[in-house]
Amino acid sequence: MLIKRPDDLKASEITPRPLYLGRRKLLVGAAAAAASALLLPDLLGRGRLARAGSPLGPLKKSPLSASEALTGHKDILHYNNFYELATDKESPAKLAHLMHLRPWTVRVEGACGKPRTWDIDELLKAFPLEERIYRLRCVEGWSMVIPWVGFPLRALLDRAEPTSQAKHVELTSFDDPRLPGTQARVIDFPYVEGLRMDEAMHPLTILSVGLYGETLAGQNGAPIRLVVPWKYGFKSAKSIVRIRLVEEQPVNTWQRMNPREYGFYANVNPAIDHPRWSQAKERRIGELFRRKTLPFNGYADQVAALYAGLDPRKLY
Numbered sequence: 001m002l003i004k005r006p007d008d009l010k011a012s013e014i015t016p017r018p019l020y021l022g023r024r025k026l027l028v029g030a031a032a033a034a035a036s037a038l039l040l041p042d043l044l045g046r047g048r049l050a051r052a053g054s055p056l057g058p059l060k061k062s063p064l065s066a067s068e069a070l071t072g073h074k075d076i077l078h079y080n081n082f083y084e085l086a087t088d089k090e091s092p093a094k095l096a097h098l099m100h101l102r103p104w105t106v107r108v109e110g111a112c113g114k115p116r117t118w119d120i121d122e123l124l125k126a127f128p129l130e131e132r133i134y135r136l137r138c139v140e141g142w143s144m145v146i147p148w149v150g151f152p153l154r155a156l157l158d159r160a161e162p163t164s165q166a167k168h169v170e171l172t173s174f175d176d177p178r179l180p181g182t183q184a185r186v187i188d189f190p191y192v193e194g195l196r197m198d199e200a201m202h203p204l205t206i207l208s209v210g211l212y213g214e215t216l217a218g219q220n221g222a223p224i225r226l227v228v229p230w231k232y233g234f235k236s237a238k239s240i241v242r243i244r245l246v247e248e249q250p251v252n253t254w255q256r257m258n259p260r261e262y263g264f265y266a267n268v269n270p271a272i273d274h275p276r277w278s279q280a281k282e283r284r285i286g287e288l289f290r291r292k293t294l295p296f297n298g299y300a301d302q303v304a305a306l307y308a309g310l311d312p313r314k315l316y
């Protein structure tokens, strides 16, 4: 990961080796993409169709919101992890116009009575949206407070009528080889994440379609992404195209890339260091001093009971 702030220099050490090797390829890919954007002005037209940044109308603020100062809208739009686009923090905002956001469908399938392919615009109308302010803590040691707009994942899963075999949920991001990071194969795509059924059905777990009252920008995972506030940021799969109810525990992308360092649960835990760096503190983007990281990212009261009897040292 290419980062400039001194605080983040340590983060460059955390990039797993295959990613470093992939970065040169990625830079070549980014240059090619920039060139083709110049040759194909209609890409801009497709960007407009995606309607990132459109107002979402009056929104009820969820009582489950955190009451903390929000991270600036600009920071949320310009400090992103989105490997389908690029591995540094600033490039996703510059490359997001390459994403083709319409037509877009989300397939809900697997162990359920009513599998369905949702058109994203139908889906946006089918579930009442609300504003949810959540802390997001990245495993790299930074955090933000984000006014998401979305609805509980549970609402969508209930519509599918999960069967008793549905023990886990696997969420899959898009895989568009036209995008520079995807093309460079910096990690295995599509990006996959997983939750246990009770985590997926928990009222704090949402699908987000917007932030700061507007539809999501591409770099934040438009048109729809997962948000699980008590877990490290990487659990929140962006630009989802498939949600599958499954029996077995899914293997998520980071677990597959580096099983020694990333597990299935990824619950925020200041007491358990990542093999190569501490998780005790975090830098809130926009703030100068580090603050202490809270167990379950501050959501312990609501979720700690889900993990009673589970050894966080073995199952992180």
Ligand SMILES: Nc1nc2c(c(=O)[nH]1)N[C@H]1C(S)=C(S)[C@@H](COP(=O)(O)O)O[C@H]1N2
Residues within 6 Å of the ligand: 079, 080, 081, 082, 083, 084, 136, 137, 138, 139, 173, 174, 191, 219, 220, 221, 232, 233, 234, 235, 236, 237, 238, 239
């Ligand atoms: N498909 C996909 N989803 C992803 C990622 C990614 O690279 N690809 N990065 C993850 C990581 S590491 C983090 S911290 C969050 C960042 O979300 P944000 O940029 O909207 O803050 O998205 C997560 N979801």
Ligand SMILES: [Mo]
Residues within 6 Å of the ligand: 081, 137, 138, 139, 140, 232, 233, 234
């Ligand atoms: Mo992250």
